Amino acid sequence: MNDGFRQITIQPALPCVYHGCDGLATVAIVYEVSEHEWRMVPTCERHTVPISGRNGKPSDVSHQKEAV
Numbered sequence: 327m328n329d330g331f332r333q334i335t336i337q338p339a340l341p342c343v344y345h346g347c348d349g350l351a352t353v354a355i356v357y358e359v360s361e362h363e364w365r366m367v368p369t370c371e372r373h374t375v376p377i378s379g380r381n382g383k384p385s386d387v388s389h390q391k392e393a394v
Contacts, residue, residue, distance in 0.1 A: 330357055331356070331357045332356045332357075333353055333355055334354055334356055335352060335353055336351060336352060336353065336366075336368060337352075339351055339352050341368070342369055342372075342373055343367055343368055343369060344373050347370060347372070347373065349371070349372055349373070350370060351368030351370050353368075353369065354366045354367055355369065355375075
């Protein structure tokens with residue numbers, strides 16, 4: 327398990343990052359790129375790959391902000 331990656335729910339939905347996909351992303355993979363910077367990759371349900379975390383569930387965006 328890599329603690330540098332997290333899966334979060336996003337509201338409102340964003341366009342999926344996969345080229346040619348017209349789906350809307352309701353989850354995103356978030357990863358650390360430096361001590362003070364995280365990047366987010368929004369993906370639709372079809373392209374989402376679950377990431378095992380401490381609780382095994384996607385976390386809410388508000389929880390992500392509290393953890394940072």
